[in-house]
Amino acid sequence: MDVKAIKEQFPILNQEVNGHPLVYLDSSATSQKPLSVIEAVNTYYREDNSNVHRGVHTLGTRATDKYEGAREKVREFINARSTAEIIFTRGTTTAINLVATSYGRAILKPGDEIVITPMEHHSNIIPWQQAAKATGATLKYIPLQSDGTITLEAVRETVTANTKIVAMTQVSNVLGTINPIKEVAQIAHAHGAVMLVDGAQGAPHLKVDVADLDCDFYAFSAHKMCGPTGIGVLYGKKELLENMEPIEFGGEMIDFVNLYDSTWKELPWKFEGGTPIIAGAIGLAAAIDFLNEIGNETILDHEQKLADYAMKQLRTIDGISIYGPEKRAGLVTFNLDDVHPHDTATALDAEGIAVRAGHHCAQPLMKWLDVTATARASFYLYNTEEDIDLLVNGLLKTKEYFGNVF
DSSP: OOHHHHHTTOOOGGSTTTTTOOOOOOOTTTOOHHHHHHHHHHHHHIIOOOOSSSSOOOHHHHHHEEEEEEHHHHHHHHHHHHGGGGEEEEEEHHHHHHHIIIIHHHHOOOTOEEEETTTGEEEEEEHHHHHHHHHTTTEEEOOOOSSSOOOHHHHHHHTTTTEEEEEEEEBTTOOOOOOHOOOOOHHHHHHTTTTEEEEETTTSSSSOHHHHHTSSSSEESSSSSOOOOTTTOOOOOOOOHOOOOSSSSSSSSEEOOOOEEEOOOOOTTGGOOOSSSSSHHHHHHHHHHHHHOOOOOHHHHHHHHHHHHHHHHHHHHHTTTEOOOOSSSSEEEEETTTTTHHHHHHHHTTTTEOOOOOOOHHHHHHHHHOOOOOOEEOOOOOHHHHHHHHHHHHHHHHHHGGGGGO
């Protein structure tokens, strides 16, 4: 894997920030975009811009072919059975809300259970809180081990015959924990529950095979996997999606409209009301091509080596706390003792190093960690060990600057 050649395909990385070469370590928040993705979106707007599905003119046909071609690319990328199971959304948050509202509120009742974990992003907590409040169902949590992992024994003890939905992140955006989704789905199904996977941090890094995982729903976003912002995907098993009602109504998603009643299009379009995110889908297709050319296994191996190296180097710094398991995805979350993570991030930015600081949309997990916030360095295919060395040097400077509190 030629990281230098890969990095050269990302125009934004070739710049200075505060007088230093940019070191971008915030890909878990959003990844940068290669030139091929930028050009794919640009070409659509320059040459093919038209609404889809409604026109028979040449531009409309081109736009429709690219948009629906993107759906097929996504289907292949996650190994879904049919494009009918691929719904374009605004992102992971919208996709999970769609399931929680359309499926969850329709099937849940008092006494039923929704099972999640404390490591979830708010996007995979709040929709289920609201579904539980609306239906009288109970929200339950699988307890975490001391290193921020879950055990299958804990899953078996939490999931019961009353459990109707299990929703879990594939990869924690804070801890880097990679959850045993396939095995959890088996436990959920053994109790008659469905399994939703938050793949926002999984799809950019892991080889995703929804058939092998046997999950019922899988949600992810393009912007974390070299694609544009504002576009995401909900995969759902066809037999479940067919029995779900849309939650957005208007153009595109209808079959027939009468004065007092309407009928819906077939899958997947009944869930895509209004003009769809055409340019975003085209950009996502280009991102998938880019990632496929490198290979998910190659990317994951590179990231995990970076994470191992980062943890080794960060542990040479006195007064640093690192959160999460030893075996993890490509990110490291940490705090310098007695230095607020926002101060840490600000000091690093002065050195041209971009990291994320805050609660990372995971306040219940912050409470479990007994902190209010953390700093996070996350790695992707364009990062190197040199980036990590610069991070460590930046942290040493930060520690020196705030030396009066150490």
